Amino acid sequence: MKIKKNDSVIVIAGNDKGKKGKVLKILPDKGRAIVEGVNFVKRHTKPRKQGQKAGILEKEAAINLTNLMAICTKCDKGVRVGTRILADGKRARVCKSCGEMLDKE
Ligand SMILES: [Zn+2]
Structure with missing residues (x-):
């Protein structure tokens, strides 16, 4: 999974394009x-x-994961996420x- 709970993400498509927020919940099935x-x-x-x-009542509705990008704090924008295997064998998500x-x- 490229995007996880508590990630900061930016919306890259749809009505809310350009909005940023924190992931409150992932619905992996959907x-x-x-x-x-x-x-x-x-x-x-x-x-x-x-x-x-x-x-x-105003409430957040689920948004498609393909419309989201993780935000890299260093780049300060939505970025593609890659995976790197660390020296100790653990996997890390990288910008x-x-x-x-x-x-x-
Ligand atoms: Zn970056």
Whole structure:
């Protein structure tokens, strides 16, 4: 998986193109992710209990992983992610532009 929970990502396609946010959740089965502040959808809510107000709830909807790119803090932009095998055999995700390590797996 190139993109993981808590990654900073940028949207590269769709209505929210150019928006940045943090990955809140990955939905691997669907190939989608929920990104903080991205792809808001409005849901009209009806009062279910007495005293509860009807209203519009805004919530992030899942966005296709192919529309997202991980942000490299060094490049300060969305980058392609590669994998490097470290000396100790662990795999690390790296920025393909500058080689900066994004994390250790
Ligand atoms: Zn980079």
